[in-house]
Each structure stands twice: as structure tokens, then as C-alpha cells.
Amino acid sequence: MNYFYFPLEDWTNHFVNEWLLPVMSGFFNSISTVLRAFIEGVTNLLVVVPPEIIMILLVLLSWKIAGKGLALFTLIGCIFIGSVNLWEAAMQTVSIVLVSTFLSILIGVPLGILSATNKVIERMMRPILDFMQTLPSFVYLIPAILLFGLGGVPAVIATFVFATPPAVRMTNLGIRQVPSDVVEASRAFGSTSRQLLLKVQLPLALPTIMAGVNQTMMLALSMAVIASMIGAPGLGSTVLSGISRVNVGLGLTGGLAIVVLAIILDRITQGLAKKA
Amino acid sequence: MNKIEVTDLTKIFGSHPKQGLKSLKNGEQKADILKKTGMTVGVNQTSFSVQAGEIFVIMGLSGSGKSTLIRLVNRLIEPTDGEILIDGEDITKMDKNTLIETRRKKLAMVFQQFGLLPHRTVLTNVAYGLEIQGVDKAEREKKALKSIEDVGLKGYEASYPNQLSGGMQQRVGLARALANDSDILLMDEAFSALDPLIRKEMQDELLDLQNKLGKTILFITHDLDEALKLGDRIAIMKDGEIVQVGTAEEILENPANEYVSNFVKDVDRSKVLEASHVMKKPGVLLSYKDGPRMAVRKMEEAGVSSIFVVDKENNFKGLLTIDDAIKAYKENIPMEDVLLDTVHFASPTTPLNDLIGIAAETKYPIVVVEDGKLKGIISRVSILSGLVLGKEKDEVVSS
Ligand SMILES: Nc1ncnc2c1ncn2[C@@H]1O[C@H](COP(=O)(O)OP(=O)(O)OP(=O)(O)O)[C@@H](O)[C@H]1O
Ligand SMILES: [Mg+2]
Numbered sequence: 284m285n286y287f288y289f290p291l292e293d294w295t296n297h298f299v300n301e302w303l304l305p306v307m308s309g310f311f312n313s314i315s316t317v318l319r320a321f322i323e324g325v326t327n328l329l330v331v332v333p334p335e336i337i338m339i340l341l342v343l344l345s346w347k348i349a350g351k352g353l354a355l356f357t358l359i360g361c362i363f364i365g366s367v368n369l370w371e372a373a374m375q376t377v378s379i380v381l382v383s384t385f386l387s388i389l390i391g392v393p394l395g396i397l398s399a400t401n402k403v404i405e406r407m408m409r410p411i412l413d414f415m416q417t418l419p420s421f422v423y424l425i426p427a428i429l430l431f432g433l434g435g436v437p438a439v440i441a442t443f444v445f446a447t448p449p450a451v452r453m454t455n456l457g458i459r460q461v462p463s464d465v466v467e468a469s470r471a472f473g474s475t476s477r478q479l480l481l482k483v484q485l486p487l488a489l490p491t492i493m494a495g496v497n498q499t500m501m502l503a504l505s506m507a508v509i510a511s512m513i514g515a516p517g518l519g520s521t522v523l524s525g526i527s528r529v530n531v532g533l534g535l536t537g538g539l540a541i542v543v544l545a546i547i548l549d550r551i552t553q554g555l556a557k558k559a
Numbered sequence: 560m561n562k563i564e565v566t567d568l569t570k571i572f573g574s575h576p577k578q579g580l581k582s583l584k585n586g587e588q589k590a591d592i593l594k595k596t597g598m599t600v601g602v603n604q605t606s607f608s609v610q611a612g613e614i615f616v617i618m619g620l621s622g623s624g625k626s627t628l629i630r631l632v633n634r635l636i637e638p639t640d641g642e643i644l645i646d647g648e649d650i651t652k653m654d655k656n657t658l659i660e661t662r663r664k665k666l667a668m669v670f671q672q673f674g675l676l677p678h679r680t681v682l683t684n685v686a687y688g689l690e691i692q693g694v695d696k697a698e699r700e701k702k703a704l705k706s707i708e709d710v711g712l713k714g715y716e717a718s719y720p721n722q723l724s725g726g727m728q729q730r731v732g733l734a735r736a737l738a739n740d741s742d743i744l745l746m747d748e749a750f751s752a753l754d755p756l757i758r759k760e761m762q763d764e765l766l767d768l769q770n771k772l773g774k775t776i777l778f779i780t781h782d783l784d785e786a787l788k789l790g791d792r793i794a795i796m797k798d799g800e801i802v803q804v805g806t807a808e809e810i811l812e813n814p815a816n817e818y819v820s821n822f823v824k825d826v827d828r829s830k831v832l833e834a835s836h837v838m839k840k841p842g843v844l845l846s847y848k849d850g851p852r853m854a855v856r857k858m859e860e861a862g863v864s865s866i867f868v869v870d871k872e873n874n875f876k877g878l879l880t881i882d883d884a885i886k887a888y889k890e891n892i893p894m895e896d897v898l899l900d901t902v903h904f905a906s907p908t909t910p911l912n913d914l915i916g917i918a919a920e921t922k923y924p925i926v927v928v929e930d931g932k933l934k935g936i937i938s939r940v941s942i943l944s945g946l947v948l949g950k951e952k953d954e955v956v957s958s
Contacts, residue, residue, distance in 0.1 A: 468674030471633055472688040472739065473663035482691070486678050 299429060311430045322382050322435045329374035334365055348554035360543035367536040369521060373544060376517030379435060379507040380500065383442035387499045391447045392492065395454020412448045420445055420506055424513050438507065438515030446502040453495025457488030493556030500552050504545055562743060562775040563609040563632065568641035570627055573598025576639040589798045601627035603799035614769060614776045616786040619796030625779045629747050632777065633666045634658060663692050667736035671748040673728045675720040681707065681731050682716040688739040706737040726757035744776045762788055783823060787943050795819050807943055808919035834914065835907035837945030838927045838935030841867050847876055851888040854879055865923060868898060875933040878902050878923060902926050907934055911945060918942050
């Protein structure tokens with residue numbers, strides 16, 4: 284099949300090494316600095332606050348949003364994570380998930396609004412989102428390392444890119460699903476586009492947007508675990524060292540802790556979506 | 560003065576509306592344009608005007624362009640060509656802010672599917688129009704409460720739309736339009752989604768409100784009875800064009816073409832209905848021997864300006880106006896000499912159809928007599944409502 288050699292690999296490397304890195308490194312460095320401070324702030328907060336307090340807050344939150352069942356599960360789950368010595372690792376994972384979910388919402392929801400109100404933007408977004416979602420997740424890790432080195436920052440970047448599509452898609456969908464007669468009525472009474480968005484479209488799209496946030500957070504959790512391959516601290520690296528040392532027990536406890544986190548985060552955000 | 564004045568308004572849906580417009584102006588038909596270019600002519604070079612305080616009804620079959628037309632009036636749909644003057648200002652030429660301002664202050668709309676905001680209570684739905692104008696909370700809620708009361712929904716302020724019946728939701732829609740205090744109401748099949756009883760109730764209420772508030776109303780319906788009942792004037796649409804405009808009587812009497820006569824065929828019951836079916840007992844009658852002084856008193860009490868006069872045997876004698884009664888009293892003229900006999904007569908078996916034209920022309924009710932005796936009177940309103948109610952009776956019988 285190789286009638287001729289297509290040097291895509293060489294070109295890409297040339298582009299990255301000769302142009303992207305030298306020219307843009309200042310830019311990437313400043314992003315890196317800001318993001319690192321942000322991640323460390325959140326991680327420190329979660330690690331410094333006594334586990335009992337975080338646990339109690341989480342239990343109360345679960346109770347309020349999803350009821351007694353989840354509250355009980357959260358209680359047992361937190362105690363389990365603490366008793367297998369993984370509390371700190373869990374908090375590191377949670378902070379990567381929180382920071383990248385925050386970024387995904389910050390960027391994804393406005394993009395969703397734009398594509399709901401502008402056909403051209405939607406048509407441009409769709410293939411990009413498809414591409415982002417179908418690419419295997421660890422492919423994101425390579426450019427992230429290249430541009431941001433090792434550790435938490437590239438992990439958050441990769442996670443953010445991986446987890447943003449549902450936020451965009453579901454916001455777009457939610458706004459487009461608002462019944463047209465309601466939109467028409469609001470316009471007929473003289474709403475500006477801004478009033479239409481804030482008073483009608485966003486409130487009515489909120490349940491769908493929250494469902495998107497839930498998906499985003501779940502994707503972020505799965506990516507945060509994979510990102511341990513590029514040195515992100517947390518439960519992912521626990522599992523990774525379980526694998527590399529052939530320590531089945533360590534792998535299992537790490538894996539269970541991830542499952543516990545996933546269930547708690549999922550049910551809480553699902554509850555929020557239902558309440559919205 | 561004309562509140563709304565529409566001239567040569569055209570809307571073509573499709574990729575090259577300007578080209579379609581050229582074809583239309585060259586006299587091509589809507590169907591040809593659709594076949595040739597795939598574009599739909601929604602409204603075709605239409606002109607009409609609505610006077611202040613008038614209920615102007617637009618009627619037509621499904622797809623004739625009624626909804627498109629009414630949405631062009633407040634520019635929810637952008638016109639392809641033509642002029643729409645609201646209080647003399649052309650809405651088609653307004654910039655965005657002026658358009659928004661005009662919608663807020665002058666044009667309120669009521670929708671067939673209600674278009675209520677499901678996440679808001681009745682109160683905040685009704686206050687929505689004022690809220691987006693920046694009216695402060697206390698004032699807008701006061702106004703909203705007032706119009707909620709006007710439509711008879713007091714006590715439901717805190718309910719959500721999905722907790723209300725269809726009729727109640729449409730009342731909310733109406734209250735929302737009223738709260739804005741605009742002169743013009745645009746109503747697109749506002750009552751079509753309601754069941755017949757509620758519908759009739761809403762029609763009566765609308766007429767009531769109209770009497771009280773004197774709005775200018777552009778009302779869309781595909782129901783002839785509703786049009787006859789509500790419309791001061793009725794426009795009939797076909798394929799995006801208005802084929803006839805006139806009062807109910809004009810249209811029933813002289814349908815402009817076959818389309819219109821097919822439309823009003825429904826009222827063929829007017830041929831079946833007879834004067835006796837719709838006549839009413841006159842509210843007050845004057846006996847021949849009462850004399851002019853008594854006549855003045857009776858008219859005053861009843862709040863009318865003319866009265867029918869009969870003798871002991873109930874034989875019809877004539878009509879006495881208040882001016883003539885006073886004159887007769889002052890100048891001591893015998894009452895017989897001032898009685899008017901220029902009223903229109905009918906016998907109990909006269910077909911209603913024959914009376915439609917007369918009722919529109921005459922100032923006084925038509926007098927139904929049999930063998931010289933007064934049987935009843937028929938007003939313009941009772942003819943029209945007879946046409947409408949006649950059908951309702953049929954429905955009751957057949958079900
Ligand atoms: N957005 C649109 N795009 C293309 N064609 C349209 C659009 N809106 C309306 N039309 C067409 O314009 C014509 C008039 O439609 P319109 O909705 O005004 O009819 P209508 O008289 O209100 O009918 P109905 O009684 O069913 O409500 C129809 O042929 C319809 O298919
Ligand atoms: Mg319609």
C-alpha cells in the first residue's frame with residue numbers, strides 16, 4: 284500500500300518542535316502557572332480540612348439532594364476510603380475532577396449557548412465535538428505532556444478537553460428543546476435576545492444542562508484516573524502502582540475507591556439535574 | 560384613525576423570496592411558484608386596515624396564511640415586501656430597539672397554544688411583559704393582579720400553568736396581554752384550543768372586556784360562528800390573499816366569490832331559521848292610552864331612547880322616540896300624530912336570511928307582527944347570535 288511516503292509524522296513533529304513550542308511556550312507557561320495555583324489551592328483545601336468535616340458535609344449534601352439512601356452510602360463509602368488509607372489520594376482525584384469540570388462548564392456552556400443561537404457556529408462545532416469524543420482518551424495525554432509537562436496541570440487540561448463535549452452538546456440541546464411557542468410569546472412581548480436567554484431559554488434548559496454537567500463530571504473522573512499515566516496524583520496512580528508492582532490488593536482497593544467516588548458524584552449531580 | 564394599516568404585504572418562505580416576489584408581481588400564481596421554485600407564498604400582496612376600537616376578524620381555511628399575516632404585524636416574521644403602519648409608523652422599517660419598544664407598548668399577543676412560561680407562576684407570567692420593560696416589582700405585580708382579576712382568575716396567582724385547565728391557561732394568556740396595557744391585541748386562534756362551552760364563555764368575556772377597555776383587536780379564527788359573533792368586520796383569506804372584507808351581513812348577503820359562499824354555506828341554517836326563532840319580547844311597551852308623559856317616564860326608567868306602542872289588543876301602532884314624546888307632551892299634540900311607522904316589519908315565518916341585510920341598515924329593531932299584532936322584535940345582535948346559537952342547538956339535539 285505504501286506507494287509513497289506521507290510524512291505526516293515528521294511534519295507534525297517539525298511543527299511542534301520548531302514553531303509551536305518556541306513561539307508559544309510563554310503562553311503555555313502562563314496558563315500552566317495559573318492552573319497550577321488553582322489546582323493546588325483546591326487540593327490543599329480538600330486535604331487540609333479534616334476528613335471528618337468533609338465527610339459530614341458530603342453526607343448532608345447527599346441527603347439533601349438525593350435522600351437517605353445516598354447519605355448512608357456516602358457515609359460508609361467515606362469511612363471505607365479513609366480506612367484503606369486512600370483519603371488523600373481520593374481528594375487529589377476529586378480536585379482534578381472539580382477543577383476540570385469547572386473549566387468544562389465555564390467554556391462548554393457558553394459554547395453550547397452560541398451554537399444554539401447560531402447555525403453557523405453549530406455546524407462548525409459538531410465535527411469538532413465528534414472528533415473530541417471519538418478520539419481514544421489517552422491520545423489527549425500526548426499533546427498535554429508536550430505543552431504542559433508532567434503532573435496535575437496537563438492532567439486537568441487533558442481531562443478538560445475530554446470532558447467538555449457533553450456540556451456543549453447538552454446546553455445546545457436544552458436550549459433548542461425549549462418549546463417554540465414559549466420563545467415566540469416572549470419575543471412578542473418585546474424581550475431582547477438577552478432577556479429571552481436569561482429569563483426563558485436558560486431556566487427551561489437547566490435540567491438538560493445539568494444532565495450535561497453530570498456526564499461531564501463522569502467523563503472527567505474517568506479521565507482523571509487515566510491521567511495518572513502522565514503523573515497526575517490521586518487514585519489513578521494508586522491503581523497504576525498496583526499494576527506495575529503486580530499488587531492485586533492495592534489495585535483492588537484503589538479501584539473500589541474510584542467506584543465509590545463515581546457513585547457519590549454521579550448521584551449528587553443527577554439529583555441536582557432532577558431538581559433543576 | 561386607522562390603528563393598523565397594511566399595504567401590499569407579502570411574505571414568501573424560501574431561499575429567494577425577492578425573485579418569488581417578482582414572479583408574484585408578474586401575476587404568477589402561488590401554486591405555480593411553489594411548483595417552479597419550491598417557495599411557499601404565505602401572504603400575497605395583501606392590504607387592509609383596522610380602525611381604533613374595532614374587532615377585525617381574519618378568517619380562512621387552514622394554510623391560507625392567517626398565522627403568517629398576524630405574525631407579520633408584530634414582525635415575529637420578517638415581511639418580504641410591503642408596509643405595516645402601527646399608529647402611522649411603519650413597523651417594517653423600524654430598527655431593533657424601536658421594534659422592541661413598539662412590541663412592548665403597542666402590540667400584545669394571545670396565542671392558540673397559550674405560550675405560557677411553564678417555570679413561572681400565573682402572577683409572574685402575567686407580569687412578564689412589564690418585567691422586561693423594567694417596571695419595578697410592586698407596580699408590575701399590582702397591575703398583573705388587576706388583569707388577573709379582570710379575566711376572573713383571582714386566587715390562582717401562585718399556581719403554575721400546568722396546574723390549570725386549558726380555559727384557565729388561556730385566561731392567563733389574555734391577562735398577560737391585558738397587563739401590558741397596549742391598545743392593540745393580536746389574537747391568533749386564541750380560543751380554538753378550548754372546548755365549545757368554555758370557548759363561548761371566553762368570547763363573551765372578550766366582548767365584555769372590549770366594551771370596557773376599547774382595545775383594537777385583530778382576531779384570527781377559522782370558525783365562522785366565532786367570526787360572526789366577534790367581528791365588527793371580517794376579512795376572508797384564501798391562498799395568502801384577502802378575498803373579501805366586510806361586516807358579517809355584507810359577507811353573508813353578498814359573498815364575493817364561490818370560495819366565500821362555500822365558507823358561509825355553513826350558515827345556510829339562516830334560510831331554515833325564521834324570524835320567530837330569534838325574536839325577543841320587547842323590554843318595555845307603551846300602551847296607546849298611556850299618553851306622552853308616561854312614555855317619557857317609561858323610557859327614562861328603561862334607559863332607552865325609543866319605545867314601541869301598541870293598543871289594548873296588542874295591535875302594533877308605531878314607534879315613539881323620546882324627542883317626539885317630549886314634543887307631544889309640551890305642545891299637547893295627540894300621540895298618534897308623532898308615531899313613526901318607518902320601521903321594518905317581518906312576519907314570524909320570514910326567513911332569517913331575508914332580514915340580515917335589513918338589520919344592518921336600520922337603526923331600530925325589526926318588528927315582527929302577525930295579523931297586525933306585535934309578536935316580538937329582532938335586533939342585529941339577535942340575528943347574528945341566532946345564526947351562531949342556532950348551530951349550537953343543532954349540536955345539542957344531534958348528540
Ligand atoms: N416557517 C415557514 N416556512 C415555510 N413555510 C411556511 C412557514 N410558516 C408557514 N408556512 C406556509 O405558509 C402557508 C400559510 O401558513 P399559516 O400558518 O399562516 O396558515 P394558517 O392560515 O394560520 O393555517 P392554520 O389555520 O392551519 O393555522 C402554509 O402553506 C404554510 O405551509
Ligand atoms: Mg394558524
